Amino acid sequence: MTSPSSGEAVAKPAPSGLGWLPDQRVLLSIAVLAVLPWLLPSKALAVNVLIYGVVVMGYNLLFGYTGLLSFGQAAFFGAGAYFNGIAIGRYGVPWFVAVAIAVFLSTCLAAAIGVVSTRTRGIYFSMVTLALAQLVYYVALQAASFTGGENGLRGFTVDRINLFGLSVNFLDPVNKYYVLMGLAALAMWFQSRILNSPFGAVIEAIRENEQRARACGYNVECCKLIVFMLSGAISSLGGCMLALHLSIVPLDILHYQTSGMIVMMVLLGGARSFFGPFVGAATFLILEDVISLWTPHWQIFVGAIFVLFVLFLPKGIWGTLLDVLPIGKERR
């Protein structure tokens, strides 16, 4: 479960069978994602799992670990994609600089939305995030000269990736997948870093009992704002990945339906678990892929499956699996 450290007051109970797993969660997750394109029916589906996995992982920090149900995560997903596309297409910035700029600007947007929304609680928080995210959607719709409005953002294509003296053909689906997986790995490392840190303990305490956390001496409002920004930053990296992948940014990704999809994915996979978001994204996208082959009304079936999950597997697929495995309770 945890690495040995000096100054331990008591002997730790003997680590149970798979207790070392959480320590290696980033490497294990990368290992699973590395073979994903060969397991799924198409490379395009695998790329989508990767992208939505990162977006949902960022959202999980807010929803699963801090207990804040936001309906506006699409704003940061979309902002990442738009800023990235605009930086490349309009200003001719190299792609990796564009990613950095996009994540920075999206984090600023998260700060602005967070300052307003984290002052509210419960359903009001959900509604304020929904409303402000829709505001971002309408700004993108109206500012057509910048964003392409209804048609989405076009006119930026990254066909070669040059990094560390290597030049990779980015139009090749396999190359594309592994380049984007590098970004996903960065996001996973960062997420794991946050969860392992003292701050990661604070957000869980806030989720468990806000009043008690405040009485312990935590500035709850400030912590919520920070986690809102961190969550937005990670989701916006997923947006950057989408922009690089598609070479267009559809306006739809800013819509609240995308936010709803993110919430569904995290619940399917398992909120509060590290790898759950990727499992959720994969489940959702595979269901969509398979069911939409024989009916355009695939959402009815996905919706029904989602309801069954909420009723019978509230911890999601991955969360339920972790309960069965002999892994420590402290860190997942």
Added chain:
Amino acid sequence: MSELLRAEGIGKRFGGFVALEDITVSFAAGQLTSIIGPNGAGKSTFFNILSGALTPSSGKLHFRGRELNGLPQHRFAHQGISRSYQITNIFPDLTVHENVRVAAQALTVSYDIWRNRTRLAQLKARADTALEAVGLLDKRGELAKFLSHGQQRALEIAIALVSEPELLLLDEPTAGMGPEETKDMVALLERLAEKRTVLLVEHKMKMVLGLSKRVVVLHHGGLLADGAPDEIRSNPEVRRVYLGQSEGYG
């Protein structure tokens, strides 16, 4: 003994309702003081003001000579005031050890995201010391929600204790406890009172009078009596107020 906390003319109104009026009282360092009073006397309101959860409508609070008015609640813990709640208030889905460790962390490294929380050995050791003090060390790996009621109450005290507060505010620590659990808790309170300043709100008169060095009686939001347990026991006003109370007097 030096004065630790002074409340000066504290009043609290909720709309037109006056919950507290003009309470002036001071608490010396190093002794256990109890605040008692019938239901609705304003004990909990007074307690919430002392711990920063409520802002007084009037009056001033001084702690170690420093005025506390206007400080947000979370700063009270940083000043050295820590509290437990009347209704059990813990982090249910965290382990017993993590409950206390996260409380120990509050005054030191809240916003750090670059270090590993499991490697902060000093905080872990402090959490274990606090758990040992309340007799929960053997439960450290369990989820807090699976503890018995009495153990959860003890855990709450460990959470309040781990920050090494100068003033420990305990709101009915024996609420909902059976006689056996109450006995354990009283023993724990006696141990705590040896080392630090404790302020206790309680309903159980017999227990309070046996435990406290000093008793403050509130009634209808005002200060009714203030003195040693023996003085309180023989105070006719207090007798009159408590007469017929189901909790029993003396």
